[in-house]
Amino acid sequence: MASEHDHHHHGHHDHGPHDHGEARAGHHGHGPHDHGGSCAHAAHQSERAAGALEQAEAACRAQGVRLTPIRRQVLEALYATHKPLGAYDLVAQLAGQESRGRPLAPVTVYRALDFLMEQGLAHRLASRNAFIACPHGHGPADLVAFLICETCGGVDERASAPLSRAVAGLLAGERFQPQRQVLEISGRCGHCRDAAGA
Ligand SMILES: [Zn+2]
Ligand SMILES: [Zn+2]
Ligand SMILES: [Zn+2]
Numbered sequence: 001m002a003s004e005h006d007h008h009h010h011g012h013h014d015h016g017p018h019d020h021g022e023a024r025a026g027h028h029g030h031g032p033h034d035h036g037g038s039c040a041h042a043a044h045q046s047e048r049a050a051g052a053l054e055q056a057e058a059a060c061r062a063q064g065v066r067l068t069p070i071r072r073q074v075l076e077a078l079y080a081t082h083k084p085l086g087a088y089d090l091v092a093q094l095a096g097q098e099s100r101g102r103p104l105a106p107v108t109v110y111r112a113l114d115f116l117m118e119q120g121l122a123h124r125l126a127s128r129n130a131f132i133a134c135p136h137g138h139g140p141a142d143l144v145a146f147l148i149c150e151t152c153g154g155v156d157e158r159a160s161a162p163l164s165r166a167v168a169g170l171l172a173g174e175r176f177q178p179q180r181q182v183l184e185i186s187g188r189c190g191h192c193r194d195a196a197g198a
């Protein structure tokens with residue numbers, strides 16, 4: 001489980017307004033019609049992809065599990081975009097690949113996704129039925145708030161100890177045993193608001 005310091009780090013250094021400026025190098029054409037990979041989320045994702053894949057390899061080794069070629073391909077595909085990908089998109093994207101000399105079956109992709117989620121390397125967004133890569137080491141049971149931008153498609157993850165404590169207290173009060181905790185908030189991200197002058 002990642003420490004609060006980690007979350008803090010990711011929250012304030014990876015996605016901060018200064019990052020935005022640096023990554024964009026003074027270019028601010030980030031509007032609703034900008035569907036390409038030019039938003040701050042996209043720049044940030046491509047910057048961290050290589051390191052995150054290396055980190056995933058190391059995490060799997062430490063857990064005694066294997067990031068097989070197909071699992072890695074799925075994770076790479078998730079890191080190749082800053083937008084959530086549906087399982088069907090992934091299957092289509094990886095259709096040209098082979099597994100043990102045979103075309104990749106959808107069920108193989110689904111299993112790879114299950115593995116990545118179990119290892120905390122990816123999350124499923126319930127409201128989109130789509131998947132994102134997670135470089136933060138969140139466990140499957142961690143309470144994470146997903147901030148989903150409707151304009152650029154970027155997704156930010158925020159975990160906070162006070163939020164987790166508040167929800168845990170509420171559940172304990174009800175003697176409710178949580179299986180999956182979903183907190184997904186859709187709207188417009190800070191970068192897109194800046195770009196729109198809002
Ligand atoms: Zn964005
Ligand atoms: Zn996460
Ligand atoms: Zn946005």
